[in-house]
Amino acid sequence: MSRPDDTRPGEILIPEEQLQTRVTELAAEISRDYAGRRLLLVGVLKGAVPFMADLIRRIDVPCELDFMAVSSYGSTTHSSGVVRILKDLDMPLAGRDVLVVEDVIDSGLTLSYLMKSLAAREPASLAICTLLAKPGRRRLALDVSYVGFELPDVFVVGYGLDHDECFRNLPHIAELDGSE
Numbered sequence: 001m002s003r004p005d006d007t008r009p010g011e012i013l014i015p016e017e018q019l020q021t022r023v024t025e026l027a028a029e030i031s032r033d034y035a036g037r038r039l040l041l042v043g044v045l046k047g048a049v050p051f052m053a054d055l056i057r058r059i060d061v062p063c064e065l066d067f068m069a070v071s072s073y074g075s076t077t078h079s080s081g082v083v084r085i086l087k088d089l090d091m092p093l094a095g096r097d098v099l100v101v102e103d104v105i106d107s108g109l110t111l112s113y114l115m116k117s118l119a120a121r122e123p124a125s126l127a128i129c130t131l132l133a134k135p136g137r138r139r140l141a142l143d144v145s146y147v148g149f150e151l152p153d154v155f156v157v158g159y160g161l162d163h164d165e166c167f168r169n170l171p172h173i174a175e176l177d178g179s180e
């Protein structure tokens, strides 16, 4: 397949086994915290899909799934700060226990916008679970209940995360080489 630039996955930062172990831990924590309740997991397309698929199979409280798509970086590795809802939820949130599942929180711009929109729909509770967070790049405060791994300021791909729609299928998280 031809690629528009010479970017490629570089050093593996989080190997598959470490990812899977952490996902199991997060699922156990979530199952404990939501014991006796029925959870609505909201995945942010498309990056959260592999994480969400692994996570739900290890959560042992009843849960439903829904998805949202918001605009993100396009083909560059820098946040535009412009967020648009491209696909909204199918389900109403009123009175529901909602857990938003994200692949990565970078500046926090995407998720703070999303959380405002979701909170306005009056869920019984609203929390965030992200696989990755880059605390050094946070521009907006966010209350994040579950974080898989904290990363330094590097652009990563794999396990759902893309560069220009590529590399989502890698089973691990790798640094991206060759980006500007």
Ligand code: IMP
Pocket (backbone or CB within 6 Å): 047, 072, 073, 079, 102, 103, 104, 105, 106, 107, 108, 109, 110, 111, 154, 155, 156, 157, 161, 162, 163
């Ligand atoms: P934020 O709005 O800056 O927090 O960025 C959130 C979105 O940017 C994520 O949902 C990703 O789609 C994308 N993003 C941020 N950092 C990375 C990265 O290292 N690799 C791939 N996508 C990223």
Ligand code: MG
Pocket (backbone or CB within 6 Å): 047, 072, 073, 161, 162
């Ligand atoms: Mg993305």
